[in-house]
Amino acid sequence: MQKQEFYVTAAPGTEEALRDELIELGFAQVRLNRGGIPFFGSLEEGWRACLETRLGQRVMLVLRRYPADSPQQFYEGALKLPWQLYLSPEQSISTAAYVHESRNENPNFIALKLKDAIVDSQRKQWGRRSDVERQDSDLRAFAYWSRGKATVYLDLSGEPLFKRGYRLDGGHAPLKETLAAAVLRMAGWDRKTPLVDPMCGSASLLIEAALWAGNVAPGIRRERFGFERWANFKDAEKEKMAALRGECRRKSSGQHPRITGYDIDPEVLQSAKENARSAGVRLSFKRLPLKELCPEGQRRFLVCNPPYGVRLDADNRLYQELGSAIQRLSGWRCAVLAGNPTCLRNIQLQPQELFKLKNGNIDCQLAVYEVP
DSSP: OOOEEEEEEOOTTOHHHHHHHHHHTTOBSOOOOTTEEEEEEOHHHHHHHHHHOSSOSEEEEEEEEEEOSSHHHHHHHHHTSOGGGTOOTTSOEEEEEEEOGGGOOOHHHHHHHHHHHHHHHHHHHHSOOOOBOSSSOSEEEEEEEETTEEEEEEESSSSOTTOOSOOSOOOSSOOOHHHHHHHHHHHTOOSSSOEEETTOTTOHHHHHHHHHHTTOOTTTTOSOOGGGGSTTOOHHHHHHHHHHHHHHHHHOOOOOOOEEEEESOHHHHHHHHHHHHHHTOOOEEEEOOGGGOOOOSSOOEEEEOOOOSSSSOOOHHHHHHHHHHHHHOTTOEEEEEESSHHHHHHHOSOOSEEEEEEETTEEEEEEEEEOO
């Protein structure tokens, strides 16, 4: 099979964790890169990445790289690409672009030039063209233009990969599933130590933990990915994809250590239970104030994403309660994703590790503690 280049996009700060995940999953020629991680393999390996990456936000196929010193050269290079392999005139398209500041061009204009190249290629071959559908297109093309070189990608994912298909209720400020998975990996959870979230919210961290420990492929519930709508995805490809899904199911054990979520809001706990049930994982939930959180003999791993004071009401008192609770948990490992510096100041312990992350447009710090 012909070797292709792929690029898996990452949330800021999670690149190293994503690289490690892709290496563990057996992908070839994985290397660290800002903003995402490239690897090489057959087209089926790209499909597998969509099914198996927990941290990646999108999986992109690198269609071609070529020199381009002007919008016209960008257009002419894109016009030569083999669009007929992936897209028929009956299918819809959408385009997007990122232009490095050195080019001094509007990215929307470059996205338009990419669209023009695609439809002009179609007119030349078939005499008709695809319609543009921004919200739910059959094929999504993306261009990156920087310092005299253009790269054109096709998005294999379709909808972003954080949309696992199990979330029923996200609550007021849900944590994306891809970021939740990154937090667990970066915090050093071993998938064996019992896990506790004292502010579980919609249970994103806990559900992702259970799926990871049970080796349940994160994309297994998706009805279809973007590449399953391409023109070259025919009956033979459908059979291969069905076999990949079957292999993922066979590798899943569904087994995980005890995972417990606490919160003080009964409605939040009910939503968490429903999300866990939808994901097919068995978790424990209980109404418990932070001030009642105490060690239970066995070493446990605490992970939480406290309110940031941006989208939810949060005050110093809540952070003080969290800090006091963590200080009581002697022998535990604790990881806190903090979007408000006041939160970490109230823990009053020196973190063993500290990572800079972003939750949406909010700057966060993931602090990891070994409580003495």
